[in-house]
Amino acid sequence: MFIRFSLILLLLTTFSFAGDRLGEGRKKADAEIFTDFKAIKEVLENDQLSNNVKKIQNGRIAQQKKKLNKEIKSYDIPGKNEFWKFMSELWVVQNISKLKWNFEKPDYGLDDYFARFLEDLGYYEIKFKVLLLDTSLVTHFALPTSGRDALFLLSVPFIRVMDLSKLEISILMLEDYMRSNLGQFKKKVTPKGLTELLGSNFYKKKLDMGIFNGVLQNYSKLVFNTGFNFEEQFAVTKQMQGMLHGKLKYWKSYMTLLGKISNLVKGNVVYKDYNKIYPSPELQINWLKPKKEIL
Amino acid sequence: MKTFLVLLFLMPPIAQSGPIHYLYYGNMYGHLHQGPSSYSDSLKSLTCGDRVQLIQDKSGVTTEFSRFSWVKIKYGPNEGFIRAEFLDKSKPKCFQAKYIKFFNQFKIELNDVFTWGRLYDQYVTGSSKVR
Incomplete structure (x- = not known):
């Protein structure tokens, strides 16, 4: 009876210890992935930013061009x-x-x-x-x-x-x-x-x-x-x-x-x-x- | 609830009306006349591109709009008559706007604006048919 009880206790302790070890590993893997993603994310974010900046700049240039064309057109002499x-x-x-x-x-x-x-x-x-x-x-x-x-x-x-x-x-x-x-x-x-x-x-x-x-x-x-x-x-x-x-x-x-x-x-x-x-x-x-x- | 009812009571009545027709004045300058005649008094001067509202009669039908008729319109607070042929359904490309810098060089005075508006009332206009 006592031996049986000890064996069960030992087994339970062993499984618990193993489970903990495994969780630690997963966390480490997740942490590694997260760190890599963080690095990638910065790059991705920078790319989007520069794209947006380009878009806005191009939009401004186009608007200025349109305004200038309108101004020039106002100086037309009729046919x-x-x-x-x-x-x-x-x-x-x-x-x-x-x-x-x-x-x-x-x-x-x-x-x-x-x-x-x-x-x-x-x-x-x-x-x-x-x-x-x-x-x-x-x-x-x-x-x-x-x-x-x-x-x-x-x-x-x-x-x-x-x-x-x-x-x-x-x-x-x-x-x-x-x-x-x-x-x-x-x-x-x-x-x-x-x-x-x-x-x-x-x-x-x-x-x-x-x-x-x-x-x-x-x-x-x-x-x-x-x-x-x-x-x-x-x-x-x-x-x-x-x-x-x-x-x-x-x-x-x-x-x-x-x-x-x-x-x-x-x-x-x-x-x-x-x-x-x-x-x-x-x-x-x-x-x-x-x-x-x-x- | 009481506040809501009070607000509802105070709201202006929504009048039953048909579609509102807006038209645009098509000549360089013009006049809104007191009556349906080129010689009746001018109520207001018009410029090309000005938006006017075609007035509906009591039955909700708009005044007859044909090339040879006079139409009753509303321009700002003024109601008067204008020759139907002077009005366009869409905003015209006005000379004064299209060639604004060129036009401004001529320094058209106010009395010339008035006279120019009278000019269109004095024209006898016609056209030979399309073949």
Whole structure:
């Protein structure tokens, strides 16, 4: 009994001792692993840190670049389409006292009629604006604007004194549109150096405003004083002939219109300077008449 | 509980409304008119890109929006009329913003701004059809 008891006690003691020894070993192994992981962890952490720093730095550089690009872009000069639309409107606004466009007027139904007229001649997708003037100082003009669009100035006293029909008014505007398509107005108001500037950028450069003010001055000079020359009138008249000759109704109206203007210029002192701007309705009629054969 | 009920009572009433339509003014400058006419008094000047609210009528239907009509809008505290063709559904790329440094060189004065706004009211506009 006693021996059996002693044996059991001995066995228990031995197992307990062994268990302790084993636990110590495991702890030592775990400690070793933990120490190694600590070393690796530092390396890993440093790597992540440097990556993050790089990311932030790159992000900052990208933001600065974006900000700089935005700043540079703000110095853009408009291209030709946007430029001419802006300049024409600015000139019209600045010359309101001479042009007298801010007045109450009835609806002449020009918008629909002129649109159908253009379609009949094969001019599609043309957007136009007509600004009616309450002055005889300026009779009719097409100012430069964007693309194929049109901006017309049209004097109400001028069309009233000749009692022009909607068709005759449309033909008058068509002639101005032809003149615009031939680039006659733009050519006369463009100063030296303008073409190179359009569509460029003036970041960190001085912009010569003299050029742009020169454009506005040239607008006034052309519209109020110098107008177009004989060569330019001939070119437009021939264009109109090509356009309208096939349509008898329009052709007759064009000849009637030129006749009315010719008589007005000869008989009305208010329009004595018309030939200075558009020389000359009488010549235009002669250019358009068929030549008589000498037999 | 009492505090909650008091707060609920004090909250502003949530009005029943349909979708609110916002549009943007598309021209360089413009005017909000007292009435649906280019010649009626100007209530307020508008600049390109300004956001306006299309006003709904009592039945909750927005004012008819077509190219040739006048629409009633709200701009800030002001309610007035403007030509529908001057408004865009999305914010336009305005000349003044796109070419800001170039535009500022011209030193446009206040009276020019007012006049420019009147210009768009005076235009007779049209277009020939798409082929």
